[in-house]
Amino acid sequence: xxxxxxxxxxxxxxxxxxxxxxxxxxxxxxxxxxxxxxxxxxxxxxxxxxxxxxxxxxxxxxxxxxxxxxxxxxxxxxxxxxxxxxxxxxxxxxxxxxxxxxxxxxxxxxxxxxxxxxxxxxxxxxxxx
Amino acid sequence: xxxxxxxxxxxxxxxxxxxxxxxxxxxxxxxxxxxxxxxxxxxxxxxxxxxxxxxxxxxxxxxxxxxxxxxxxxxxxxxxxxxxxxxxxxxxxxxxxxxxxxxxxxxxxxxxxxxxxxxxxxxxxxxxx
DNA sequence: CTGGACCTTCCAGTGCAGGGGAAGGTCAAG
DNA sequence: CTTGACCTTCCCCTGCACTGGAAGGTCCAG
Numbered sequence: 634x635x636x637x638x639x640x641x642x643x644x645x646x647x648x649x650x651x652x653x654x655x656x657x658x659x660x661x662x663x664x665x666x667x668x669x670x671x672x673x674x675x676x677x678x679x680x681x682x683x684x685x686x687x688x689x690x691x692x693x694x695x696x697x698x699x700x701x702x703x704x705x706x707x708x709x710x711x712x713x714x715x716x717x718x719x720x721x722x723x724x725x726x727x728x729x730x731x732x733x734x735x736x737x738x739x740x741x742x743x744x745x746x747x748x749x750x751x752x753x754x755x756x757x758x759x760x761x762x
Numbered sequence: 763x764x765x766x767x768x769x770x771x772x773x774x775x776x777x778x779x780x781x782x783x784x785x786x787x788x789x790x791x792x793x794x795x796x797x798x799x800x801x802x803x804x805x806x807x808x809x810x811x812x813x814x815x816x817x818x819x820x821x822x823x824x825x826x827x828x829x830x831x832x833x834x835x836x837x838x839x840x841x842x843x844x845x846x847x848x849x850x851x852x853x854x855x856x857x858x859x860x861x862x863x864x865x866x867x868x869x870x871x872x873x874x875x876x877x878x879x880x881x882x883x884x885x886x887x888x889x890x891x
Numbered sequence: 892c893t894g895g896a897c898c899t900t901c902c903a904g905t906g907c908a909g910g911g912g913a914a915g916g917t918c919a920a921g
Numbered sequence: 922c923t924t925g926a927c928c929t930t931c932c933c934c935t936g937c938a939c940t941g942g943a944a945g946g947t948c949c950a951g
Contacts, residue, residue, distance in 0.1 A: 637927065639864060647928085652909060667917055669928055682887045689870060690863050705885045708879030713888050717871040724864045728857060732905070734819050735853045741818060742846040744880070750837030756804070758811045758832050759842050762818060766897065775896085781939060796947055798898055822938070 634672045636662075643680035650680070658683055658697050660704075691715050763801045765791075770807035780811070785828050787812055787831075820851050 636647045642649075653659045659679065662670035679700070686696035695716055702709040708745045745761035765776040782788045785883035788867075790807060791799035806828070815825035824845055873889035882889045 635928075646910085648911090649909065651929095656908090661781060663823060665917095667928085669917080678885055679887070680826050682891065686890050687908095689867055699888060699891070708882050710874060710879050710882060710890060713890055714874045715869065717867055717874065717890075719872060721864065721867050724867065725770065726878055728860050728864065731853055731857050733858070734859065738795050738818055738846055738850050738853065741841065744849060745839065745843045745846065750839050753837050753839060754805055758808070759828060760840055761839060761846075762811065762814050762828075764898075775940085778938085782898095785938090794947095796898085798947080816938095821936095881932065 634674060634676075636670045636672070639672045640682075640752060643677045644684070644704060645680065653683065653693075655679070656693055656697065658693060658700060689717070690724065763803060765799045765801070768801045768805060770854075772806045773813070774809065780807070782812065782822075785822055785826065787822060787829060793833065819853065820845060831870075 636650055637727045638671075642648055650659065654661060657676075659676065662672055665671050682700070683693070683696055686699065687693075691699075699709045699713055699716070703713055741761060764876075765779055769776045769779050772820075777787060779788065783790060791801055796818050811829070812822070812825055815828065820828075826836045828842055828845070829839055838839075851887065
């Protein structure tokens with residue numbers, strides 16, 4: 634299978650697949666005599682895994698770690714569990730930060746509900762911020 | 763006042779102030795005969811405003827828009843209000859996305875609580891993802 | 892008059908996940 | 922035998938807000 638066909642099947646682009654190969658997410662592809670990349674159909678499952686990892690908020694580098702463990706012959710379950718734990722903690726923190734930011738902005742917005750341009754000195758640029 | 767002193771007063775770095783000038787957040791500074799930037803003390807208030815804008819989650823480009831309006835002689839109150847509204851909507855959406863992602867990951871993590879490496883086929887790399 | 896702290900400009904890189912496009916090779920259909 | 926779709930490598934660009942470093946100029950104290 635050539636790169637364009639694989640890309641379409643996996644719902645991505647040829648460009649991205651070459652990038653994945655460069656990043657070590659896909660093993661160097663077999664080549665036809667003329668130099669075209671030639672993929673086994675199973676490669677699509679690997680790309681799907683990459684997409685599942687991305688859907689779980691993992692970076693390509695983290696997904697690569699998992700693949701490396703699997704390619705080394707081991708089951709990556711525990712590493713996956715640790716990554717999920719770490720990601721979960723990060724997300725909780727991001728949510729907390731965004732929630733705090735939302736409250737801050739909501740308050741500023743509330744104060745600016747009836748803007749009174751005359752009460753804003755040029756010095757402070759805008760008294761609602 | 764030279765750039766280093768202003769940077770310290772405003773809680774930032776000289777490098778950043780040159781960057782702000784380049785980005786149009788600060789007007790081109792006056793120069794001493796020898797070419798050093800020479801700032802009026804009021805410039806610190808402008809930098810403070812930039813910091814308040816950042817604390818509200820605005821980008822430098824958005825902060826610049828506000829400053830441009832003020833520099834044009836108008837009061838930017840209404841624009842600020844619109845920016846705050848837009849930012850608020852973005853943040854709500856980000857929070858919703860992160861919350862959904864958190865739930866997804868929490869479920870995956872739950873399934874991976876007692877990893878069973880033997881049930882993971884190499885094909886799917888990891889059945890918990 | 893020398894050393895060190897400060898300043899200048901300019902170039903380049905960071906992280907993330909690709910995208911754009913040039914220059915050229917290959918393959919199948921008409 | 923040509924056309925058009927596909928493939929190859931290569932390098933640069935995106936957004937965001939800086940940060941690092943090189944090469945050189947300036948200022949002040951000792």
